[in-house]
Amino acid sequence: MNENDTERMLAFLKDHRYRPTDTPDRADLILINTCSIRDKAEQKVYSTAGRYKRLKRNNPELVIGISGCVAQQKGGELLKRMPYVDIVVGTHNIHRLTELLKRVREEKTQVVSTELYGSIESGEFPTPEVDGVKAYVSCMRGCDNYCTYCIVPYVRGREVSRPHRDVIEDIRRLADRGIKEVTLLGQNVNSYCGDVSFPELLRMVCRVDGIERVRFLTSHPKDISEELIYLFGEEEKLARSMHLPIQAGSDRVLERMKRRYTVKEYLKKVSLFRRLYRDVSISTDMIVGFPGETEEDFRETMEVVRTVGFDSIFSFKYSPRPGTEAATYTDQLPEDVKQRRLEELQATQREITIRRNRLLVGRRMKVLVEGESKLDRTELTGRTTCNRIVNFPGDKGLTGSMVDVTIRVAYANSLRGEL
Template sequence: MSEGKRVTTKVSAEEINRQYKYIEDIKQYNQDIAMKAGKAARYSIETFGCQMNENDSERLAGMLCEMGYSECEVRSDSDLIIFNTCCVRENAEQKVYGHLGALKRLKDTNSKLIIAVCGCMMQQPEVVAHITKTYRHVDIIFGTHNLYKLPELLNTVITTGKTVTDVWDSTGSIAENMPISRKEKIKAWVTVMYGCNNFCSYCIVPYVRGRERSRSLDEIRKEVGELAKEGCKEITLLGQNVNSYGKDLEGDFTFARLLRELDKIEGIERIRFMTSHPKDLSEDLIYAIRDCSKVCEHLHLPVQSGSSKILEDMNRKYTKEKYLGLIDKVKEQIPDIGLTTDIIVGFPGESEEDFRETLEVVSKAEYDMAYTFLYSKRTGTPAAKNPNQVSEDVMKDRFERLLELQNSISLRINNNLLGEEVEVLVEGLSKNSDTTYTGRTRQNKIVNFKGSPDLVGKLVKVKVDTIQTWSLKGRLVQ
């Protein structure tokens, strides 16, 4: 082990057992209340942000179900409301504040209602101070590093009636063997690592999620094996930078090795992952995507900007040329790869020439889809202090031009699939129809088609007969 290497450890079994004791205590409390009130205690969780937040909320839900709570769709009918927050963009924070304000009326009419706020926003001291001062009806405030302590925090509020704030600056430990309640049965998020070491100059994530911490291969393999037994067909491995998996573990662990190990698990049909950082995309990982039969031919590789100058200012640690070289290598090894990316428009100091270089990269890389964002200033990041902020009008103009280019590329790529048969994992009914079913190809393209309930969870062949920019339509091949 190299000198100074930070090694990730597990939260002790004693600490996990302590939380289970609180779970039992609250379960008994809720049973007693239910006997008197004639109804079970109910919870609602509202999640803001990324897939990792979604997965965190599934873990919160798992603990609550063990404590005797049942999920409630209607906020006003809940006995416990949790907001799991995001702070990547300012509008996400403003939404949370708006929702918190609206809860004041509910608290006034139901003094027994417990309100909790957790997640990334809570890792910012100024946010905690603001909530404590302005939203005094909030009962529990906790962060990203101690989600597993929800039973203890909830027990404290129930037994004392006092507000609880428990936010940790950072941690080198991971809590395993806590309950989880997943929203979907066919697909599942599996977090393989937490935190980030990259410190991109626009990003708040390393400050609120902490340093990189990898789960052990055995724990991940165990979780995926259990999912397979439960009938799950597709897993998506999550991490702020999954390519860094294993660097903090003792032994020879890499993300490519993890993919190869999970590829052996029977029952799982598809494996996806996100997000990859270009600076850590190794040849071995490219080969693993190519060689593993269950790993889907889809790579989400955020470029953020096509200008090497802006990339340096962003602290991305690669150049435009290096990035395009990676794209060429990926396409050479995996010709049918589906490529997606993230792009920030209007980063401080971005000139018209810088933006044109982004358009050039988009044209050359030929992404199936790009997730495009206007730069959002995040207090506490180096980019927020940059005096050369781009005006909103310029940002919006560039955003529209980028969107127009990407839409034309997406439509052209989809046109190549007209008349082709594609393999689709059927996920369920489309949102807007009782007869149209939806699923995704291995390249992560959405496909809609007429089907029946017995197809859910199965791999089917669909012949594409209608092309749209963001999705495909087709008919089932018998």
């Protein structure tokens, strides 16, 4: 989501002749796009901004801005803590960035823009500025779920969906620029509620000429419908992978998180998906050490991890976010308990991931070539429909093509193959 916000900022700034630079010392504008999902990410904002402060001594015209969720949450407080910051721009005001920049330059003032809006203004989502073969396209913003640990509904506002025509228009433009894979993006993407249903929107995206693969992120287990699961069988372009955050494997913890599904309901959806389609990958998010999580709750989580055999897990220790319900729970767990559980979960998952990757050895798979491998310029890198990274020798002229690769070796985070 943050990367997509950065792309939107680049698109607005490009119209005002700004270009990205890798050298902060030469920048006229430094924007720190922030995340407040965990405390660590928030703390990084202050240290990063502090590093850029000194650049103002040599270049008094330099403008420093803070955007994203921390900007939204803290607003003007950031200017008190960091008086050298010029702009604070919240999550709903990215499209106002150039106007704010103009005010800072002309009026020599600091500006804060953090209003949240209940609708999407026209022009708020420009077609993303991206190189390569893949792009993310937002089809909605915000979240109405208010899971008790999560800050998102407070910093990204209520759910609002974009009209399907705008989304499809963006994707057509991207396809014209050579993009082959799009990921529809939303905090809670399958509760998309524009002028068509989410499965209908996906169908339309799959029909855009030039687009060869379609993904979507992030799904809420309660909103995954059977219609959506069956759509994978009808639409070839729909990638056979699903990121479906379960967060915990204990019903008691899920209830305290206000996730509004049970483990049994989750497992039913996952097993239907796996039963219907070969090679599908299922990834998830897990939080360990949620307040009041007992050893037995954690054992239930580990049981689910083994039962499902996720292809990958993004796992985190619970981190209380001020302003959320769970931060007020009095049964917070000690750090060492959270750390031990996280390590156990990650060690088990590592083995499962390798085991699942090994199942693909010897198989021939369609890979969308993304370009040269960063580690070895003589090799190409791409992804399978089930979202595995595959490296293989080949000519870089194949970038953007869908090729057949036979998988030869499986590692923990990638596969090796040959054309």
